[in-house]
Amino acid sequence: MSETFEPLIVGFTCNWCSYRAADLAGISRKKYAPNVRLIRLMCSGRLDPTFVLKAFAGGADGVLVSGCHPGECHYLEQNYKMLRRYTLLKRMLAQMGIEPERLRLVWASAAEGNKFADEVTAMTEEIRVLGPLNWNGIDHARQRSEKLRSAERPPSAPEKTEKKAKPAAVAARPAGPPAGKKPATPPGGLKPPGPGKPKPAPPPGAAEVKSVPAQPATPGEVES
């Protein structure tokens, strides 16, 4: 069974324009690829090329840099500085064997939620074609999927099957609740919408986790 490679993209956005563009995409409920993880900077001019390099070296398959349009920077002209750094960095990355498509610059004003979303989706597809970067040969996707599983998952059949069937080197998407099989019933049962009572505070001293009622054989708390 082959699973499609899901690129991991780290995005650097500026507080005033592109971060708000991402917010607007959310407010508009515009759907886009779930592959980007955003880091907020005050200004795209804060972008240190070291961040980009560390992102690639640490497991990202792509890096998105986004800021206000030239001429509209909240701090007047700092995005121009970022543009210059980005241009030079991209040249250097090409020399290091990192394809230019992996570093992408998107100008997005706070009103361009759709544009931001579409760029993320487009970038995801481009990098999917390029394949995982796996800098230094480490299969980051596989490591990620392991790290994303918590031990507290109810030992239901779908999880066991998934563990057995997982081939070694496949870039599987991390497991949450078994993907697609169960309906979206979170452990603990459906709760009616509306403000609920706060759950009683667990006894002090223990490493706290909200107790999961009515789960057979699964202790609700993790020891400290």
Added chain:
Amino acid sequence: MSKPTFAMYWAASCGGCEISVLNIGDRLLAVDEAFDVVFWPVAADFKYDDVRGYPDGYIDVCLFNGSIRNSENEEIAHLLRRKSKVLVAFGSCAMAGGIPALSNLTTNEETLRAAYLDNVSTYNPDRVVPQPNTTVPDGEPHIPVLYETARSLDQVVDVDYYMPGCPPEPHQIWAVLETFIQGKPLPKRGSVIGAGEVAVCHECPLQKDEKTIERFYRPYEVTPEPGRCLLEQGIVCLGAATRSGCGALCPQVNMGCRGCYGPVDDIGDQGAKILAAIASVMDGVKPGKTDHEIEQDVEAGIETIADPAGTFYRFGLAHSVLRRARKNGRTNGTATRLEIHHEENQY
């Protein structure tokens, strides 16, 4: 009372570090008087087996220069680490990879091909390339295995101190050795010694102003105005991102600093820092232009920097975040990384 023991070893090195030690001049006699030299391939005829025979920690101070490029370098690095109390990564190569680490921008295959095969001045009709193991009538010679990736000393063993420079300047070498000779206390383990604590600009006598650079020039293309910061005049100088200690020798003779003293304290990636600094002060944004025109203007200015990777990581590629160029990337199937590399190298 026996004298403290001294060793100096060259791994993937040019020999310049050794010369620089010799350049401390008369004071070499003081070194000879103060130390018992127990291993120094350039100067004395000790063998590896001698070193293997020493007790662990026997060598009080070992200056290890050269990067780790082949299996012999690595083996001796481990050996000398065991046998040394204080192991100093001496010179840019041991500290951060140095010039040999520039081979991390390519592959062994390319390197060997350039040296032995596709080379107009090499006559090699049988297309022989060195191998780690060969059989010849007289026997089976083994030569060290050439690693794909050159590394710094601290990427194979624990290092006690770093002395930057290509080579470290004689007056700095003497300052460090004097500290050992006089038994003065050493700084915290892991420190950089024999160098300053701020960037080269601090030592550089050229006049510095606010910088806005239109474009860059190759050193042969322009005669710099005397007394004025080279970077401002469009000559690539890494001094702002390079640790001081050398006395800013190169800028004073109109050559931009090449960064051999490594990054200023605590900075992760010297190349990234100088890239950010240089790019930030480039001009090229004129009012009234569209987004696209601005991007083109910026590209045109940036294009004047030849070989960013080789320039910004000239001495420190092994210590950079990415450490080496990727060997097997694809670029939409149009060109392999190797081909891109050739396009970039417009020597």
Added chain:
Amino acid sequence: MLPDRHPFVNGTPKIGVYVCHCGTNISDKVDVEEVARWAAEKLRHRGVIVARDYKFMCSSLGQNLIEDDIREFKLNRVVVAACSPHLHEHTFRTACARAGLNPFLCEMVSIREHVSWVHTDRAEATAKAKELISGGVERVRHHVPLDPLHVEVNPNTLVVGGGVAGIQAALEIADSGQHVYLVEREPSIGGHMAQFDKTFPTLDCSACILTPKMVSVGGHPNITLLSYSEVEHVDGYVGNFTVTIRKKARHVKEDLCTGCGICEEKCPRKVIDTVFEAGLGYRKAIYTPFPQAVPKFPVIDVENCTYYERGKCKACQIFCPTDAIDFDQQDEMLQVQVGNIILATGYDLFDARRIPEYGYGRLANVFTSLEFERMSNAAGPTGGKIVLRDGVTVPKSVGIVHCVGSRNHRYNPYCSVICCMSSLKFAHLVKERTGAEVYNFYIDMRTAFKDYDEFYQRVLNEGVHFIRGRVAEITDAVRMPGEEGKVIVQVEDTLIGIQRRIPLDMVILSAGLEPRHDAKEVAKRFGISCSTDRWFTEKHPKLDPVATMTEGVFIAGAAQGPKDIPASVAQGAAAAARVLSRIGQGGIDLEPIRAVVDEARCSGCRICNSLCPYSAVTFDVDANVTRINPALCQGCGTCVAACPSGAISGSGFSDEQILAQLDGILMLNIESGDGATRMPELVAEPA
């Protein structure tokens, strides 16, 4: 385990993670209980000692959860995974502060706008939420307690622009007892409103309603009116601006001039008045723009004055009874200290010459709206008579074209808001005064506000013809009989679906509103931004239209976007209210996101010196180091990223914080099954 680059500040980390359901907004796509569980387990070794999920973290009950935990477990860091920090960062910071934790030790992670609202796959969304929270946890470990920077607020205010918005703002502030400097570029205040004849929908005489305000300004003890002046330079920061103003030389001594007007009468030089009379009439070389000008002092137009050209004449000086003329007067540079600035610089009219097919500038009887205002004004060059360009003939047919230069992708895509109403007003005035046939060529009729649509109905009932279509061409090229000597409007009448050619005596172009030609330079001078259209950018288009992103600088009136007089007045008053509230507080707290230079590490390379648009970065030549003024610094971080020695750090967005967040997102802080957690080392490899 990832080695910490810097030791954790104040003890061992005790981090609380709070994951909000936001009703079902987050929980329907993100398994929030699982996320909290995962954080408690997988990030425990990073200091997470409590992880909760709750329906509405921003509610008082939700906030209590955090506050109780802080007190009970002595939490020293808090991560809230919920909506966007732009909504509730302040809420949670305040909650932490109430419980005794420095508010800047709280970090928000957006898992709603950035996750649950935009992704469909629950597994993907949950995974992303986990990674983002991991990033937040790593980042918050590097947060340090910060205190806002408190600055005093100078109670003086600078208002730039003496149009109706600026006048309103100045009067509001001055009436409250605070001092205002009102700077106006032209010789008199009044702006465009002073040029109009009647104002819609009431048909009040514009000057009649404006001049009392102008007089109040002129005589107000709390207003220093600096007319014929421009702001050259602004230094400083909110509460403490130092503004350099150039008071241009009028060549009239204000302390001696009585405003008698004899100089103007006697001046022999007539000049076409392109500013106030919109090119339709004349003024003298020494002039006041209009009779009700405030201040009343005239000004000499040096470029058109015989004395300055040839050294002759001096009629004004000869006849001035108080010897107030001073040909050698120089510009004066003033410096004022103010705490807040209101920009009310107004608009420019779209230059209709840019639409050559409309014939403005070529065809004599094509007028712009401002020209028509002057013509129709009783104090204007025609004494209020509506006549053709020959100054005599009364038109029998007049066309009024809406949307000239507006709603047009070739010129300005936006709607200029006031042109439909002013076009209706023109229609009414023309009908009333000439009885001519009037045609309004419109695209949509935009009559949205109080009594506006009623006005439209009234004009409809007056027998004005309305043709719905964008005018294609205005020409004098005759094609059919009856068009000789006329200005012909070619238009598609979309409601009946045919092309029409309508010969008219006069055409009025309702030209759109544009930002001032130098809006971008002005914005830069005051440290605010413009949109690509060059209207000043407000802080929030819905909730904060008079503030800008720059603390201490406000905007009002048409400079923020096209609007009518009531809206301009309202914004002027709103900006004044904001300023007065600042003055009332006496001081203001600035966000402590600043860059700081570690002078011991600064090598004097000066790379950062050219990077700051706020002049916060200065070089001390003697000490050979760069310094950053914390009050001027706006915290963008550009210098932090550019410093090649790492000598500049950015509080709130330091390298350590950002890199830690990156590590957390990539989950390098968590061990994987095969034990490899660090940034992978290269292993020795055979060739």
